[in-house]
Amino acid sequence: MEHNLGQESGPGADKSRVLNVKPLRTLVPVFPSPSNPSSSSTPQGGAPFVCVSPAGPFPSGVAPFYPFFVSPESQRLSEQHAPNATPQRATPISTAVPINSFKTPIAATNGDVGSSRKNKGSRGGQLTGEDGYDNEVIDLEDGTGDGSSKQRKKRGRAKRASGAGTAGSGASAVTIEVDLDAVANDILQTINPMVFDVINHPDGSRDSVSFTLMIYEVLRRKLGQIEESTKDANSGAKRPDLKAGTVMMTKGVRSNSKKRIGIVPGVDVGDIFYFRFEMCLVGLHSPSMAGIDYLGSKASQEEEPLAVSIVSSGGYEDNTDDGDVLIYSGQGGVNRDKGASDQKLERGNLALEKSMHRGNDVRVIRGLKDVMHPTGKVYVYDGMYRIQDSWVEKAKSGFNVFKYKLVRVQGQPAAYTIWKSVQQWTDKSVPRTGVILPDLTSGGEKVPVCLVNDVDNEKGPAYFTYIPTLKNPRPVAPLESSAGCSCIGGCQPGNFNCPCIQKNGGYLPYSAAGLVADLKSVIHECGPSCQCPPTCRSRVSQGGLKFRLEVFRTNNKGWGLRSWDAIRAGTFICEYAGEVIDNARAEMLFAENDDEYIFDSTRIYQQLEVFPADIEAPKIPSPLYITAKNEGNVARFMNHSCSPNVLWRPIVRDNKNESDLHIAFFAIRHIPPMMELTYDYGTNLPLKAGQRKKKCLCGSVRCRGYFC
DNA sequence: CTATATCAGAGGTAT
């Protein structure tokens, strides 16, 4: 909540006390106090914020865009305290449904469940009917326009699973059939139809790309969650990434489906991806595996193939020493059965050759190892490169390999070089410049959080004490039984006897990679009463910081928060630490208008309405107010944005006969390193006594103009 | 923890 220039130094804040010395876990100064008061923040005297007229909440020229955002009226959080109110939604599929809800209807056991291909003649890519569910029709264009080219084998997708049902369905083993296509269809049915209009626009947009990726993530995680909880012992490798991707392709839920040379609308240089399919779905790079994407001789008006994009991710002996130059290896020369051979000037190799001669630049994606997830990769879109040279050389194998020298086009935003810089800071070969404090947590977290200013002369935020966790977790009446679980080795997917899994609708709340499976209104974690170890997958938010964050000086928003490490969508980042206060104290602080660090769970916030069911989220058991003015963690530095990349969710943890309530922040999109972390502060209308609207400086095209 | 093995895959191009 450092959004306002110098606002962190309130009226009572003595400038000389900025960064006072305090014991462990307290902000410690490493420099003398500024002697020149002019470098200090603006004093509190005048109105620090531009107040927006109540008549015009949106800046002129920017119309409210309700199809994708929930209108403030419809999103107002209920402030009634209904402790046990977690009504089942009437939507076709709620965010969490016990698996037996997905039992394939008898009508759908025709061996082609969920596939729209065979039904193309009558229904094309419509999202309904095939699964036997009688859902409202959402008419989707089938982006392929060709339903018969692929006749895939349809194996019965039914899975067997043994184990007790969810609470109330008894403990007898049941055979559960799960049709993932039907599940996927149900999820797609819950999407706001207007979202598809944006996605299907022939020219992509940031929204189109963003929505596509959000839907893909929801599908992928949900399918993975279901699959892991229903798989039997000897089931083979599962690929929810492919399954979700196929569904999206089949239904035409993709952006920029027309392949093109040059930039891709809606995809920014520096954007990151965690699956090849993501790049495929947004039109950045089509092949699901191959490294070179090109227009065939038919597709390009010319008689020759032309390259459009390449992925360099370690499969060949590429050279990436220079951040702006890439020596890329051609494709081919390796065959599982026949062994190594010379590469030929065909396919992608030929296309790159032709593109070089015609001077057509190509998109470059660099695949890197994901340090947070060593088994996985992260793909960085590094923008346009010019093919400057090509030659043939002998690889280590002794066979000929094509090589292409690509040079990055000037004038593009930094992307891969940011990753290189972070790497250099990490291995200490180059120092991070502008560091004021190497670790403002003073060891309070497992990873240091540095304080950086390479913008102006501000020496640091106002004094506060760093605490890593919420001080007085607010006990709430347990929604159900508060008895913890007895999963000695940690809660396991598919164990429907685990009470914690039952509370999450039959699933673990987090994937094996630690991502939230879905952003349901309340996430139930294991708590002190549970017997599972701290490594339990249901304790993700209790592990402290994982990312190397830094508090940095923004250009115009005071201090902000960002990460050296890339953050994958769905990842827990931190909780909101501070001091829990009651309603009366919160009202008082609001009235004094002197606390910029109040977390207020009752604020209305604007949220992407991709899944309208999210309108009601988050349902918090009771209002929660936290002040982080005097004590807090990194969350207090997160600024507001009307197009945020972070979202909060309430976490409930069992603790004897009560439950502890925490606020956890999750990434809602992939966040490249060094990009500011922001969430939607929301609005509090009508304003509480003494409260003022604050001018929003997020710069988003959707900026509401204010927050409060 | 890092490296290697295994293998079922997907869309796209070419045949």
Add this chain to the structure above:
DNA sequence: ACCTCTGATATAGGT
């Protein structure tokens, strides 16, 4: 039909 700088899991090796 053929190709391919995947990705999850398993196993072996190293520190």
